[in-house]
Amino acid sequence: MRLAAHHAGVPVSSYGPLQVKQTLVGTGRADKSQVAYMVRALLGLTSAPPSLGISVGTKGYSGEEIKKNKEFTVNIATVDIMTEADFCGITSGKDSDKFAASGLTKMPSKIIEAPIIRECPLNLECILTSSGMVGQTNHFIGEIVETHIDTDKLRDSDNYGSVDVGLFNPLIYIGGAREYRSIGDKVGDAYSIGKMLKRSV
Numbered sequence: 001m002r003l004a005a006h007h008a009g010v011p012v013s014s015y016g017p018l019q020v021k022q023t024l025v026g027t028g029r030a031d032k033s034q035v036a037y038m039v040r041a042l043l044g045l046t047s048a049p050p051s052l053g054i055s056v057g058t059k060g061y062s063g064e065e066i067k068k069n070k071e072f073t074v075n076i077a078t079v080d081i082m083t084e085a086d087f088c089g090i091t092s093g094k095d096s097d098k099f100a101a102s103g104l105t106k107m108p109s110k111i112i113e114a115p116i117i118r119e120c121p122l123n124l125e126c127i128l129t130s131s132g133m134v135g136q137t138n139h140f141i142g143e144i145v146e147t148h149i150d151t152d153k154l155r156d157s158d159n160y161g162s163v164d165v166g167l168f169n170p171l172i173y174i175g176g177a178r179e180y181r182s183i184g185d186k187v188g189d190a191y192s193i194g195k196m197l198k199r200s201v
Helices: 017-024 032-043 062-069 079-090 098-102
Strands: 003-006 051-057 071-076 122-134 137-149 172-174 179-181
Touching: 051 062, 051 071, 051 122, 062 071, 062 122, 062 137, 071 137, 079 098, 079 179
Parallel strands: none
Antiparallel strands: 003 071, 051 137, 071 122, 122 137, 172 179
């Protein structure tokens, strides 16, 4: 899955955090335990506190901004905004306003200053906890302090773990081939389908 860390030093708009959250997800406030549950359910991450890692090249602007501001957002793009997501990946925010050029909508985060993207149905607010270089790539680990998800992408709006992947339709980036893909049909249940082989061992 292509995870884009969008970061800009732009003032937060006049929308209040609760208004923004209701606009994006319609579920009101989530406490830390709800955030942790949602991250585990959606991303399969089990760390406490919930965390994730991203890689950012050294040629762009994002890596320096993350190091300076100690925070970032991860906005999961869908197939519907493939062109805009690709544009953001190949254009430096240092030289242009990616939001104005792409037509994507910048929204204020609830906890951190880095913005989220309205058109992305899943947004994660992260505070930087560690970083390092591997070759020519920055690697950042962030604690997820808030999540936003469009409730129309859930089978049950009261259950954050009930994401309907067909409705979500995340944009998948295949690095070696340099191409985008969408998710196909479900072919099996993870952590379950292999049990039939265990019985014969």
